Amino acid sequence: MGVNGYTISKHVINMMGKAIISEQRDAHFLKHVLHSELGKMLQGPSPCRENISNYLSEPNQGFKLENMDAVLVPLLNSKTWYLVVANFWKRRFEVLSPMGCTDELITQAQSIVCNFREDFHSAYPQLHSVKIKDMDITFHTISNSDNESDSGIFIMKALDLYDGEKHIFFNDSDAEGLREHLALYLLHHKYNEMPHRHVQGLVGP
Numbered sequence: 001m002g003v004n005g006y007t008i009s010k011h012v013i014n015m016m017g018k019a020i021i022s023e024q025r026d027a028h029f030l031k032h033v034l035h036s037e038l039g040k041m042l043q044g045p046s047p048c049r050e051n052i053s054n055y056l057s058e059p060n061q062g063f064k065l066e067n068m069d070a071v072l073v074p075l076l077n078s079k080t081w082y083l084v085v086a087n088f089w090k091r092r093f094e095v096l097s098p099m100g101c102t103d104e105l106i107t108q109a110q111s112i113v114c115n116f117r118e119d120f121h122s123a124y125p126q127l128h129s130v131k132i133k134d135m136d137i138t139f140h141t142i143s144n145s146d147n148e149s150d151s152g153i154f155i156m157k158a159l160d161l162y163d164g165e166k167h168i169f170f171n172d173s174d175a176e177g178l179r180e181h182l183a184l185y186l187l188h189h190k191y192n193e194m195p196h197r198h199v200q201g202l203v204g205p
Helices: 010-022 036-042 052-056 103-123 148-161 174-187 196-200
Strands: 031-033 070-077 080-087 092-097 136-141
Touching (some): 010 031, 036 052, 052 103, 070 103, 070 148, 080 103, 103 136
Antiparallel strands (some): 080 092
């Protein structure tokens, strides 16, 4: 069974997000994971993002995202996955990158945070509990791996582990075990709606 060289697809990232959301009904720390396509839209100009505010709003979500402790946004920069988190609990944005924080990634993440602030404020103009436009940005490297194909694995596990406070860090040697563990987890998850070929991409042919 191969475990290296396979970049995680957006389908797998999105399934992981859905699985996490479905299992936190009684969790002490509530988090919402945005679909990766919305993350991609946040990278674009305003006309391309006109639907994001509507998506974030209470009528579309069925609840107020402002009541979440954190909103997590998986993002793909070239072939590398990373994560932008709006941590409402700690009143800050966090950028979690398995491959370090390059100038390109920092610039892209800052633009995404700026767009998210605007779109979230449009969705919740009466928000008083969190002053989202005043939330600072922090950057964190969460692995010592130099293998781009492992970045998606580490981001998937970061989605699972993130609790707003814990320091998350992976060694490059963690990737193989995580690939197999997460593949089995998603293949057998009750909310799995993906063709098995997408999940099998976690571990190779």
